[in-house]
Amino acid sequence: MWSVLTNDLGKKLRFARNFLRRRMVHVNLQISYNCNFRCGICDFWKEPYRDKGRLSAAEAAVIANKLNEIGPQIISIGGGEPMLHPELVPIVRALRPHHFPVMITNGSLVTAAMARQLWQAGMVEISVSLDYADPHKHDAQRGKPGAFEQGVAALKILHATRTHPEQRVHMISVIVDDNLDEVEPLIELSRDLGITYLVTLYSHSRGNQPSRAPAGDLSRRLLELKQRHRHFVALRGYLARFSAAAGRTDRSRCHAGHNLCNIDCRGMVSFCIDRLEHPAGNLLTDNLREIESRLLASHRANDCRACWTSCRGSIEAILYGRQRLLNAWDYHQMTRPVPLHGRF
Numbered sequence: 001m002w003s004v005l006t007n008d009l010g011k012k013l014r015f016a017r018n019f020l021r022r023r024m025v026h027v028n029l030q031i032s033y034n035c036n037f038r039c040g041i042c043d044f045w046k047e048p049y050r051d052k053g054r055l056s057a058a059e060a061a062v063i064a065n066k067l068n069e070i071g072p073q074i075i076s077i078g079g080g081e082p083m084l085h086p087e088l089v090p091i092v093r094a095l096r097p098h099h100f101p102v103m104i105t106n107g108s109l110v111t112a113a114m115a116r117q118l119w120q121a122g123m124v125e126i127s128v129s130l131d132y133a134d135p136h137k138h139d140a141q142r143g144k145p146g147a148f149e150q151g152v153a154a155l156k157i158l159h160a161t162r163t164h165p166e167q168r169v170h171m172i173s174v175i176v177d178d179n180l181d182e183v184e185p186l187i188e189l190s191r192d193l194g195i196t197y198l199v200t201l202y203s204h205s206r207g208n209q210p211s212r213a214p215a216g217d218l219s220r221r222l223l224e225l226k227q228r229h230r231h232f233v234a235l236r237g238y239l240a241r242f243s244a245a246a247g248r249t250d251r252s253r254c255h256a257g258h259n260l261c262n263i264d265c266r267g268m269v270s271f272c273i274d275r276l277e278h279p280a281g282n283l284l285t286d287n288l289r290e291i292e293s294r295l296l297a298s299h300r301a302n303d304c305r306a307c308w309t310s311c312r313g314s315i316e317a318i319l320y321g322r323q324r325l326l327n328a329w330d331y332h333q334m335t336r337p338v339p340l341h342g343r344f
């Protein structure tokens with residue numbers, strides 16, 4: 001198994017080169033929209049998404065090869081709930097030779113056997129969604145009794161079954177209008193579990209969601225928590241823009257379509273995960289270069305300021321933020337090896 005990650009030097013160097021050249025480095029991939037939760041903040045489990053079918057491992061291999069013409073990508077496997085997909089392990093195996101597969105899960109289907117298979121297949125990072133330290137509130141937000149307990153159990157299993165120190169486990173919370181006070185207890189829970197903590201800002205553009213943007217001095221509070229808790233590994237440059245993003249006063253450019261893009265379970269590519277209705281083409285059938293130039297055209301035409309989710313925010317903080325060295329250091333903390341059977 002060591003070879004799975006240690007032989008990745010060439011891949012890492014190509015990735016670093018593309019990163020420094022500000023090219024495409026991050027892809028969100030929904031392998032199916034099928035979900036066993038009914039989250040109040042997300043529309044992906046509803047019509048019209050849920051009947052879209054699922055991506056096969058063979059199709060994932062085609063996507064992996066085509067994307068490799070641009071260069072190695074961090075491929076964030078999601079959905080729906082990705083662990084419902086019967087071919088999840090072969091999909092990770094198909095992505096791994098050229099890319100860095102990571103996954104976000106609700107944690108409900110994590111078993112020790114499955115976790116081992118995922119790590120052995122070459123998964124680099126797994127984040128489990130937990131939005132409230134109060135189990136009842138989390139279960140209510142996720143539309144699933146027992147969701148909190150399952151998420152915590154998953155974090156323990158995933159951390160204990162890692163097969164290489166470079167494999168990382170994070171807890172991740174969506175910051176909405178009523179959970180800022182839950183963040184510190186969640187950071188403390190992450191510390192007790194030996195893992196690290198991340199946040200992302202709620203986007204109401206995911207379908208037809210009502211606005212649940214948090215108010216107040218979000219950035220100051222989150223940065224102050226980061227200063228006190230080293231397990232809170234979100235980038236400072238990312239957290240610094242939460243208040244402006246939530247208050248809709250952030251005028252900065254979005255780099256979706258330029259440094260990141262989205263692929264759905266049919267291979268349809270769009271510049272943004274919240275803009276699936278504007279595809280740039282199908283990666284399974286269309287020419288990569290044509291898709292790439294349409295993505296860039298979407299990026300240039302895009303003046304959307306609707307979200308500040310971690311997929312774009314972390315990249316943009318490192319590539320375009322004011323304190324790039326500081327953000328690069330924070331990124332190192334987010335990705336650096338953690339000894340097996342050790343704690344962050």
Ligand SMILES: C[S@@+](CC[C@H](N)C(=O)[O-])C[C@H]1O[C@@H](n2cnc3c(N)ncnc32)[C@H](O)[C@@H]1O
Pocket residue numbers: 035039041042043044078079080081082104105106128129172174200201202203204205206209309
């Ligand atoms: C769509 S989910 C798919 C993975 C998995 N089912 C889960 O719940 O973690 C991927 C991530 O997006 C987050 N998310 C869901 N709705 C969101 C929204 N409206 N704005 C921002 N993030 C959202 C989830 O909490 C999760 O961390």
